[in-house]
Amino acid sequence: MAHGMNAQSRVLEAIAALQRGDRAAALALLQDELRHGPPDGERWRSISQLAQNVGEIDVCIEAARRYSRTQPMTVDRLLHYWGELTAHGRHEIALAEAAQLPSAAQSINGVLHFLGTVAVQEGRFDQAEGYFRKALSQPPEAAHTWFALSMMKTFTSADDPDIAAMERLLPRLPDSDPLTKSRFLYGLAKAWHDVKEPDRAMAHYARGAALRRAASPFDFPAMERLADDLIRNHTAENLSRLTPPRVRGNRAIFVNGLPRSGTTLVEQILTSHSAVSDGAEINLVKAALLAAGDMTMGAALAAQQRAGAGGDPWGEANGHYHRMLGMRFGHEGRVVDKTLLQSHFMGLLLHMLPEARIIWMRRSAEDVALSCYRTYFTAPVNWSWSFADIGRMMRIEDRLYAHWAALYPERILTVPYEELASDPTVWIPKILDHAGLAMEPQVLEPHKTKRSVRTASVAQVRAPISAKSVGYSGAYADHMTAFRDAYYG
Secondary structure, three states, X not given: OHHHHHHHHHHHHHHHHHHOOOHHHHHHHHHHHHHHOOOXXXXXXXXXXXXXXXXXXXXXXXXXXXXXXXXXXXXXHHHHHHHHHHHOOOHHHHHHHHHOOOHHHHOOHHHHHHHHHHHHHOOOHHHHXXXXXXXXXXXXXXXXXXXXXXXXXXXXXXXXXXXXXXXXXXXXXXXXXXXXXXXXXXXXXXXXXXXXXXXXXXXXXXXXXXXXXXXXXXXXXXXXXXXXXXXXXXXXXHHOOOOOOOOOOOOXXXXXXXXXXXXXXXXXXXXXXXXXXXXXXXXXXXXXXXXXXXXXXHHHHHHHXXXXXXXXXXXXHHHHHHHHHHHHHOOOOEEEEOOOOHHHHHHHHHHHOOOOOEEEEEOOHHHHHHHHHHOOOOOOOOOOOOHHHHHHHHHHHHHHHHHHHHHOOOOEEEEEHHHHHHOHXXXXXXXXXXXXXXXXXXXXXXXXXXXXXXXXXXXXXXXOOOOOOOOHHHHHHHHOHHHHHHHHO
């Protein structure tokens, strides 16, 4: 009992430390809990999530492993642990564990779905389809597996039996699980999109988006207030009041832009280079800058004042970022960081990493808007579930882009997606030069680079660079009035 109370106290103290921006104290408490805590238990799942939220990958994975060993051991607990492993680039460990399961356990739907998902991420599409179809051939028929299959597959005919099977399943999905139903609707909508039935596709997208929006609405006023504060107060004069970091160095190449603007394509180009080890939407900058609070200039100056005259808050943030980067990718090679919407803390990012360079993707507003609306993002992107909200959010992003590009013209390279897609031999050398990389021939064929890709663009990066998706929103023009009113009006 005493141990349990101590454990609870350590976790609560860690949460309190994080709330006041003290990463070091929070990490010490979590590591102490790992040293003295039990080998299993339900609470390790919560500890794992806490560690994930602040970018402590090793703590996150070890806590998830202990949760998976909780008796009685279940497939659901194992799948949670394997999910954390694959999320942080350690899918080989998860696959090795899955291979050690008894053959009967390897045929459980959840395990088959997991194996299929990893196969998709690695570009092994035929194997992935085999896993998904085996899972779907046995009860219960899982909506999330149909979604995964539809995302991977290119449908060519409205008479495809898979579309008919999904339409039959839709009325049987319970309303009590709106997120599962929403995911399934996105999968079915994508099938109708593939066979060029935009009205049917949009009807399903609209139903799925409405379910997600009801569960987590977009707070546009709060986002606009933050953007107003950043633009008003992150000025050259105010940024000069921040002390230079005494810890230097930068491994990362930052690729920024709205989702579906071409950031994954640029990531794949860069990771094809021999000097670049890997990349992902790694979400570590915000965790490294935890002491800076809400990322406003006022909060940053307050954090600097708390550190005192002898402190090095931005050097410490630099160190935190690189230590977490090492946990995820090892300690050799450059790394692509394409975390979504880093425009919200771009000023502090570029201050803590003075050598950092940004490649900022820009793409046709309507193509981006439709692609965001059609994508079921695994991480909640709650502005993407309404064309009106997408328009409002994109206006905010346009303002932030203009602000940062004017403030840092030498450090931000703007890349128009349409020009990159149509003339890669011109733009790829510019991208490499901005990142400080020499030209290499294989980067012109990035689809041949084998690596695990977890984003919604997983299928696209396996295909040669092409401009065929440019202007594709035209088929949906009649459905996008709300976007145009919000974005252009």
